[in-house]
Amino acid sequence: MTTFEHLDIPTLADWLDARRDLALVDIRDPQSFVQGHIPGSRRLDNATVDAFIEQASRDAPLVVVCYHGHSSQQAAAWLAGQGFAEVYSLDGGFSDWQLRHPDRVAH
Known part of the structure; x- marks a missing residue:
């Protein structure tokens, strides 16, 4: 079974x-993403996931971010099943990232 790994914020x-x-x-959700996200991230939802899967490299690490690091685990497991070799769920999610790195949030 293809699976994902946990990734901590310092890493x-x-x-x-x-x-x-x-x-x-x-x-x-779109509003939360617009209000702040990790620089370089792109929003992924049911409407954009097919295009992402077609375009994304299967070899580069793929990091999934959600609010607190819970729902990203399900998404990461699903994406790992789509053929991505190295999939991670960010522990603590965006809320923990924003707490630790308030200067590293894009709007």
């Missing part, structure tokens, strides 16, 4: 600082 910050090639997807 994601290190990856972003190192400009590691990765895909960062945010599954929160």
Whole structure:
């Protein structure tokens, strides 16, 4: 069974600082995403997921972000089943990222 891994916020910050090639997807609602998101992330929902799956690299790490790190686990497991080799769910979600890195939030 294809699965995902948990990713902590310090590791994601290190990856972003190192400009590691990765895909960062945010599954929160549109209004929450507009109010703030991790720089470089793109919003993913039922309407955009098919296009994302067609375009995204299956080899680059894929990090799924939600509010608190719960619903991203289901999405990460589903995306892992779509053939992505390295899928992560961000522990603590965007709310924890915003607490730890208020200077690293895009609007």
